[in-house]
Amino acid sequence: QLGLVLVNAPRVRLRPEIEGMQPYRQGKAAAEDAFKLSSNENPFEPIPAVLEAIASSSVNRYPDGSAIALRTALADHYALTPENVHVGAGSASILSQLITAAAGPGDEVVYSWRSFEAYPGFVAVAGATSVQVPNTADHRHNLDAMADAVTDRTRVVIVCSPNNPTGSVVTADEFTAFMAQIPETVLVLLDEAYIEFVTDDTAVRGPQLLAHYPNLVVLRTFSKAYGLAGLRVGYALGAEYVLDAARATTIPLSVIEPAQRAAIVSIEHQAELLERVAGLSVLRDTIWAALVEQGWDVPKPHGNFVWLPTGDITAWAADVFSDNGIVVRALGTDGVRISIGEHESVEKLLKASEEVVRKLR
Ligand code: PMP
Numbered sequence: 076q077l078g079l080v081l082v083n084a085p086r087v088r089l090r091p092e093i094e095g096m097q098p099y100r101q102g103k104a105a106a107e108d109a110f111k112l113s114s115n116e117n118p119f120e121p122i123p124a125v126l127e128a129i130a131s132s133s134v135n136r137y138p139d140g141s142a143i144a145l146r147t148a149l150a151d152h153y154a155l156t157p158e159n160v161h162v163g164a165g166s167a168s169i170l171s172q173l174i175t176a177a178a179g180p181g182d183e184v185v186y187s188w189r190s191f192e193a194y195p196g197f198v199a200v201a202g203a204t205s206v207q208v209p210n211t212a213d214h215r216h217n218l219d220a221m222a223d224a225v226t227d228r229t230r231v232v233i234v235c236s237p238n239n240p241t242g243s244v245v246t247a248d249e250f251t252a253f254m255a256q257i258p259e260t261v262l263v264l265l266d267e268a269y270i271e272f273v274t275d276d277t278a279v280r281g282p283q284l285l286a287h288y289p290n291l292v293v294l295r296t297f298s299k300a301y302g303l304a305g306l307r308v309g310y311a312l313g314a315e316y317v318l319d320a321a322r323a324t325t326i327p328l329s330v331i332e333p334a335q336r337a338a339i340v341s342i343e344h345q346a347e348l349l350e351r352v353a354g355l356s357v358l359r360d361t362i363w364a365a366l367v368e369q370g371w372d373v374p375k376p377h378g379n380f381v382w383l384p385t386g387d388i389t390a391w392a393a394d395v396f397s398d399n400g401i402v403v404r405a406l407g408t409d410g411v412r413i414s415i416g417e418h419e420s421v422e423k424l425l426k427a428s429e430e431v432v433r434k435l436r
Contacts, residue, residue: 110423129306162335169294218234300379
């Protein structure tokens with residue numbers, strides 16, 4: 076078969092900032108006998124009620140584009156109105172919509188780095204400019220530096236708590252002090268994709284702050300704690316007019332009916348599902364304690380993953396994990412991120428981490 080290669084054809088003009096972009100890099104697929112701990116997925120299969128909701132969804136019809144049943148269920152859960160809730164095909168979609176709604180060419184979007192790998196791409200697609208503020212030496216957001224980075228051109232600030240990939244949380248007090256420094260005309264996105272794994276009472280929890288900060292939008296997802304990553308469904312909570320702007324940028328009907336229905340059933344069965352989450356959080360803390368015991372200087376993790384700052388030997392470290400049957404996410408020359416998965420993966424994980432830490436000592 077011949078690919079489409081027209082040697083001397085003139086090239087169409089693409090936006091240079093898009094043409095230079097790399098597509099989002101997904102966590103590697105795992106070999107049959109390896110544990111895939113590279114995408115912060117939930118290791119549990121859906122509960123029967125969720126499978127039933129998926130199986131009984133209609134797919135020859137389009138979904139309800141307004142997702143009103145799901146928005147109503149979420150609104151009831153958070154004591155809001157459905158207008159204050161927006162759902163999207165993953166919270167990633169909503170992040171992109173909100174950034175596009177608020178920031179365009181000449182505008183700036185401030186966020187910490189490292190943080191979620193997709194942020195730079197969303198900002199570039201909007202045509203805006205990323206302003207990345209380095210994390211502190213102990214892998215946390217540098218909130219004062221982030222507030223200092225806000226200029227007249229800033230339209231959006233993103234706070235990620237727990238932060239992917241470093242696992243740190245912003246405390247409620249830190250967040251309040253931070254918000255006091257941010258102009259009310261700047262949209263603040265609080266990305267809480269991993270909030271259900273947080274057991275620290277001092278950590279910020281966005282929904283209860285919405286009444287205090289009209290410029291705050293909180294993003295959450297069914298992908299992580301609720302184990303619906305493959306169905307793509309997330310949501311945002313915030314002011315109606317801001318969410319309306321996000322809704323206006325949405326590709327119509329992209330949240331499919333099986334996803335909407337599975338999400339509603341997940342809310343109904345949240346006690347059962349959050350028990351699983353509690354188990355994963357306990358396992359995370361056990362793994363963290365074992366890593367510290369091995370001599371790792373790693374930040375206390377609050378999501379469903381641990382961060383190993385392996386620096387220059389990151390690529391080698393990822394290979395060591397891979398040789399031990401563990402697929403991790405290697406991030407540049409900063410570190411590897413390892414999801415909390417099956418209990419059976421822990422022994423291999425700790426064997427590999429022991430080998431890596433010996434090299435670092
Ligand atoms: N925010 C953060 C911090 C994430 O790590 C992720 C997923 N890796 C997302 C948002 C997007 O998740 P989803 O689109 O599956 O809701």
